[in-house]
Amino acid sequence: MRDASKNYLMRAARIAPGGVNSPVRAWRAVGGDPIFVVRGEGARIWDVDGNTYVDYVSAWGPLIAGHAPPGVVSSVVEATRCGTGFGAPSPREVDLAEQIQLAFPSIEKLRLVTSGTEATMTALRIARAATRRERVIKFDGCYHGHSDGLLVRAGSGAATFGIPDSAGVPTAVGGLTSVVPFNDLAALRASLAADPPPAAVILEPIAANMGVVAPEPGFLEGVVRACHEVGALVVFDEVITGFRVARGGAQELYGITADLTCLGKIIGGGLPVGAVGGRADLLDLLAPSGPVYQAGTLAGNPIACTAGIETLKLLVPDAYRRLEETSAALEAGLRAAIADVGACACVQRVGSLLTLFFGVDRVRDFSDARACDAGAFARFFRAMIDRGVNLPPSQFEAWFVSLAHEPADVDATIAAAREALRAAEEP
Numbered sequence: 001m002r003d004a005s006k007n008y009l010m011r012a013a014r015i016a017p018g019g020v021n022s023p024v025r026a027w028r029a030v031g032g033d034p035i036f037v038v039r040g041e042g043a044r045i046w047d048v049d050g051n052t053y054v055d056y057v058s059a060w061g062p063l064i065a066g067h068a069p070p071g072v073v074s075s076v077v078e079a080t081r082c083g084t085g086f087g088a089p090s091p092r093e094v095d096l097a098e099q100i101q102l103a104f105p106s107i108e109k110l111r112l113v114t115s116g117t118e119a120t121m122t123a124l125r126i127a128r129a130a131t132r133r134e135r136v137i138k139f140d141g142c143y144h145g146h147s148d149g150l151l152v153r154a155g156s157g158a159a160t161f162g163i164p165d166s167a168g169v170p171t172a173v174g175g176l177t178s179v180v181p182f183n184d185l186a187a188l189r190a191s192l193a194a195d196p197p198p199a200a201v202i203l204e205p206i207a208a209n210m211g212v213v214a215p216e217p218g219f220l221e222g223v224v225r226a227c228h229e230v231g232a233l234v235v236f237d238e239v240i241t242g243f244r245v246a247r248g249g250a251q252e253l254y255g256i257t258a259d260l261t262c263l264g265k266i267i268g269g270g271l272p273v274g275a276v277g278g279r280a281d282l283l284d285l286l287a288p289s290g291p292v293y294q295a296g297t298l299a300g301n302p303i304a305c306t307a308g309i310e311t312l313k314l315l316v317p318d319a320y321r322r323l324e325e326t327s328a329a330l331e332a333g334l335r336a337a338i339a340d341v342g343a344c345a346c347v348q349r350v351g352s353l354l355t356l357f358f359g360v361d362r363v364r365d366f367s368d369a370r371a372c373d374a375g376a377f378a379r380f381f382r383a384m385i386d387r388g389v390n391l392p393p394s395q396f397e398a399w400f401v402s403l404a405h406e407p408a409d410v411d412a413t414i415a416a417a418r419e420a421l422r423a424a425e426e427p
């Protein structure tokens, strides 16, 4: 019974486009009406009708410690008592920045912003200023937020809604972005060699917005080498992977470094924070040190920084061991269920990021992802929500496992998936 959610959707649809404030939340790709969520605790959420679900959306990634971790909540409440923002430097910005810097050796300096979109937008502005070049290269199906120049062949919601090239992006701006297939070094080399010379290559080192697609061995090293050979900068968008696949993100996991790194999600612990960091000479191009303008009324907000600092405190080495254990158990259970049911599907996982793809046995780039059976995913999604499991409502997204997911949650998810896989088989 989801009547109260339906009522809210009716009210919302009168005032908000599609009834939502971010497109994928509308469940258009999977059918049905979205649930309106009132509460989260640990691995669970509750909707306005009182139904409860095991949650793998995890606010789209920030909630690596689960919903409302007590230490984070109490520190945020405490911080709020001192004021919600000052528009002046405050100590928590420094504390959070230092924690980030300790985790990412490639980040000598950083600027805090309020979203991942701002982080990637700013990174490219810095790269263009540093190289005095304008063209950038991105990978097909990678999503870097919704700024004009990056909504070209974009993944995530843009892919979900079949508009990877958004309307409203000026041709002149979109034309400064070249796109090559993920995991394809030859295509990247060809684009790097083309005119005009590129300022930067931006990528999700582990693609997570076309579903989860790991970089093939040698791919990331090849990207860095090829870029540097032609004087282009390497921008790793670690908005999802930062502090998730390891404390130091994909850079730690694969032992590689970027010139510029974009962060978001986990570093705000569920509140709005993003960051762009990297080589000091590049970051010093930002105003007031240098000529690249960037600013933010709420940048470094003390409440958001507090949530980030407290979340990062929970990410001790043992936390990553636990995340791996839980996620591996989920992957193994899903694979067994797929085999038992005889479903045509595969599971791809890196750490606590996982996608179950329908209709294919492997995805290495966006054209493979687009060949998936999105209809089967939609049926699977609806069967899962009816069984109390809340998945990201699109084939092109990652499931986010958190520290709050217990073995019992994983078992319940696998049992539900076994039934839902059968439902997905029947169009």
Ligand SMILES: Cc1ncc(COP(=O)(O)O)c(C=O)c1O
Binding pocket: 060, 114, 115, 116, 117, 118, 120, 143, 144, 145, 146, 156, 204, 209, 237, 238, 239, 240, 264, 265, 274
């Ligand atoms: C890899 C990546 N980069 C950038 C963004 C944009 O972040 P935000 O939604 O905070 O603007 C996202 C959002 O999902 C993302 O997944």
